[in-house]
Amino acid sequence: MPQPPKVSLIVVAAGRGARLGGDEPKQYRLCAGRPLLCHTLEALAAAHDFCATTIVIHSDDRARYDKVLAALSPACAASLGPPALGGATRQASVLAGLEAQAAQAPDLVLIHDGARAFPSKPLVERAIAAAAHYGAAAPGVRLSDTIKEVDDADLVVATPSRAALRAVQTPQSFRFDLILAAHRRAALENVEGLTDDAAVAEWAGRRSHIFDGDPDNVKVTTLQDLIRAEARLFNQAADVRVGQGFDVHAFVAGDRVWLGGVRIPHSQALSGHSDADVALHAITDALLGAIGDGDIGAHFPPSDPQWKGADSRVFLEDAIRRVRALNGIVAHIDATLVCEAPKIGPFREAMRTRIAEIVGIDVSRVGVKATTSERLGFTGRGEGIACMASATVRLPWRGEA
Structure with a gap:
């Protein structure tokens, strides 16, 4: 009987969250009594038993991260490996997380944003299945609004069909060796500005499969997002x-x-x-x-x-x-x-x-x-x-x- 794949997890939490405002990075802002990152980590730990979990943090945030560890349930805290230190860009931070896990050689890896606090178990299961089948995958949500492409004068130049568009989320999922090689090559060739890991895989020549995302799997970007996230967490409890x-x-x-x-x-x-x-x-x-x-x-x-x-x-x-x-x-x-x-x-x-x-x-x-x-x-x-x-x-x- 074949063994299930070893699946690791990388949570990217090294950003500064400038759009939210304030001195505290958004992943460390209090939300329903605990730092937002706590809720993300607890949800992921409940969704799957990962063979390795690496949180990528900013070098200035060790004290903040220690407070997150103290606020986690004991089982969740025990599941985390040592944090990796992020780089100047998201790409560099993800690569740091991948390198931290390279010696463990997972079969698959999920890469998730620390500011997305609502990854459900079904979403994580879909991510794992898609990575195992396609090698590179990302969750996507169909658009309900009409999208307009505009020029420098804000005049409409095109109206793309919504049927072919998706709003992409995390966790994105990959065969570990594939995404590690893609990130290493992008770093070696000084390729920057790739906004997610699916884009890194696509740049390296591997098309990504889009599986069904979750409209509730929202990313906290603004203060209003944080307020809505807190209200949702209180409603769940x-x-x-x-x-x-x-x-x-x-x-x-x-x-x-x-x-x-x-x-x-x-x-x-x-x-x-x-x-x-x-x-x-x-x-x-x-x-x-x-x-x-x-x-x-x-x-x-x-x-x-x-x-x-x-x-x-x-x-x-x-x-x-x-x-x-x-x-x-x-x-x-x-x-x-x-x-x-x-x-x-x-x-x-x-x-x-x-x-x-x-x-x-x-x-x-x-x-x-x-x-x-x-x-x-x-x-x-x-x-x-x-x-x-x-x-x-x-x-x-x-x-x-």
Whole structure:
């Protein structure tokens, strides 16, 4: 019985995304709680078990890419090989990815744009089948609009027939040795300006087959594209869960407290086995509650000496990993601190920013409030601080009753 072909994957993510605007390349912009590239990689990993996966990144983006790795589900992150460093053009970046895989000698390779976050399993299966049969292939979508060719004065010179036109997407798929040889030859002969890999194969003398693409497999180019992509991702994650958390720590002698990941000078400290960050503890429990996965004490028991004095971000990051392992999205965090002192107002925005950084969401999705208990109870007597938190998590709908 013949063995199935070894299929590798290259994801090109070295571009600057200038048309989107802003300082952050579009593949690293937050979209539904995670960098856009995360959604692309998760979708591809779910579509096929590739023998090798190489992400091509810009040399300036290693720190950004590390954040992507941290935001992926553990299974997806484990499937990725070391990133390759891209070149000045897309052609050069693809060649870098191909060279990184050359020693593994895959039979077929799929080449995909990092800013296309919706490659479906059927689309990937069609790409693999087309490459195996034709050697060079690309997905294409039929045009619904009439196309006009114009001159320098914007006057129409031709109206091509839509029947013979396709809007080409990725993943494009090839026999590995074919596309590697084509890219190497184009680089050797200094041929530039070929806008996709099918064009490289065509320049090298190999015609590409166009198979059925997917109208939903859109590329994020503009800010409106990013907004639409986020709305679609939230709609896909239709199982909305809300968890709540509550934590209390008493004051002891000291000169600072940790709240929301921020060090706040104070005349006392909070007592606890870790750094006693009552806000991060409550948020952690809220997230764990939303996914029905115990509480902070179950995962990090205070009897374990390794957590003595630990930074509470460790607990929150673990909760986030558990959410992402379920392909979940954190939609919102809200925390209310109850204390007479210290004053929370001057540190509110720093706390929101820090929580957003740890969770990996936009700061607009984090609320931090504070109140007193009108001098009632232990908080009113200045004996400690309490925090109530809620977390909204969206999970993929699995059809349970």
